[in-house]
Amino acid sequence: METPSRELTYAQAIHEALAMAMEADDRVFLLGEDIGVYGGAFQVTGDLINRFGEDRVMDTPISELGGAGVAVGAALTGMRPVFELQFSDFVTLAMEQIVNQAAKLRFMLGGAVSVPMVVRLPSGSGTGAAAQHSQALQAWLAHVPGLKVVEPSTPHDAKGLMLAAIADPDPVMVFEHKLLYKTKGPVPTGHYIVPLDKAEVRRMGSDLTIVAGGIMCGKALDAAAELAKEGVEAEVIDPRSLRPLDLGTIGESVKKTARLICVYEGVKTLGIGAEISAAICESPVFDYLDAPILRLGGAESPIPYSPILEKAAVPQTPDIIAAARRLAQGRV
């Protein structure tokens, strides 16, 4: 049973999860750039250095590849590192250790080891940080067997998924959206986990299904509220986990609504929505579809600086409303 809740921001919820995990387990420690006295670029670690000291809240040099490798080595030998990448874009510098080492070591060594590490990835656009600090690279990591990839959209899930990720014996990539850090919501005071493999139905509806995770979940819910005024009831599903994908929950919804829109911030081509769409099409759920599946994804361009261009580069609420109208009216 969950403990009483109070309002916390998404950043505070993650902070609380980190503190709780460190309190409960000496093996847990944090590692990353400027996470100590600076408190993290987005103030998620905040004052944890005062509570746990610099041995457990470790500032690394600006060495993303090395930092990821240190996390792998520590995880292999009995520790539970949580490695913060300052921006998710910098995972490109750490790919070797995450993709070739963390993801594969257990399999490659015949099950002789586990790599219990968490990588925190502040991601997404909408902050004017332009092309190298705004990407949504979830699909890159979700493509790799051996990794688990989650994307919380609420403060409640940010805490519960983080606690689940830290407790998990395998490497878990947690995509945190930078625009969500300051959003508020109810968060239970105690310890709880959100499973790493379960989608959540955020809004019930009968006319179409919108699958939207992370920052896109809120946009989809805003769109659904508008659509309801026109008599279109959208069901909104937050996948929460991208590897593994909870296709069961999505499939059940599509059986009911017969229409599906996948909304995601990453580049549309070969993105998460492409995978969901393909999986539904090759499953028996295909027979229930009354219309083609639509994908709303990021533009086929880098993320630009100018706010006008930046907004145009990722799906916005009006785009979701427009797509849903077309789908509901059979005009696709």
Added chain:
Amino acid sequence: MSISSIESIASPQVNRPRIYERLTKSDVRGALYKMILIRRFEESAEDAYVRGQSYGTMHLSIGEEATAVGACAPLSDRDYVTSTHRGHGHCIAKGAEVKRMFAEFLGRETGYCRGRGGSMHIADPSKGNLGANGIVGGGIPIAVGAALSVKRRKTGAVVVCFFGDGANNEGAFHESLNMAAIWRLPVVFVCENNLYGMSVSTERSTAVNYIAQRASAYSMPGVTVDGNSFAEVAQASFDAADRARRGEGPSLIECMTYRIRGHSRSDRNRYRTKEEIETWKGRDPIDAFENELESHGLLSQSEIDAVRAEVEDEIKQGIAFAEASPSPSADDLLRDVYTI
């Protein structure tokens, strides 16, 4: 001049390397056993490959056995190593059983990786061997993480991080040595400088004459030793491991050695001369070790012969074990992608 060196001058064993004062007869016999076992394992693996019994590729360390065994001389099972694509020697030096290595080589379920890793990924975490690694430089930051872990858990262990001359030009080398130094971690970086990164010589690839010179950039001691001399490598490794266990931080040891075989099965030796290979064959580390042990009265010829005979037995039994072992089932493909 230290007391021990006065004693060694006064003793009948003139010029006996200092390291032998620290090792028992059983230690040196064990070291010779492992060096010969590595050689014979690799020669047998090569045979199996030529006879079509094994698959993929392999990277042989024939000629580099003194580096592997010397560097592991100060280690026990609680200490860790990270290894490279040319890792058979490190595995055996850290205590792996050749029968399970042969089984892995043949892709069998009884192999160290249950046939999932092959020659390039043999590991034995129960003996502190965190695994060979197919990515050049891939093991270096992992070694630093393991060293951070043992320092936090105060186990008193050290980590020996093997890598080749090629890896010293990877970014991972720089990031890792820097972190090990700023955090004063108990790690010994052992560079096996066999003069070529695949085909490109260190002369063409590396801006310093000796890779050990790079240690000064990380404020750690760096030494270059004869990698074909067990005594020199073991001495440097003991010194570095002692320093690490005292909490004084990392060291870099560069072992000058040579791989007698090609980089892998595809190598046509276009980048080096037959004369060069022959010269290095004349500096064989096992021959040199045997001569040294005999001339200093540490092991007699008949004792050496007994070691060789025991190795042959272990090799024969290891091959028989591997050949009799079951292959994996295709139904188990997805096992161990995740723990849960």
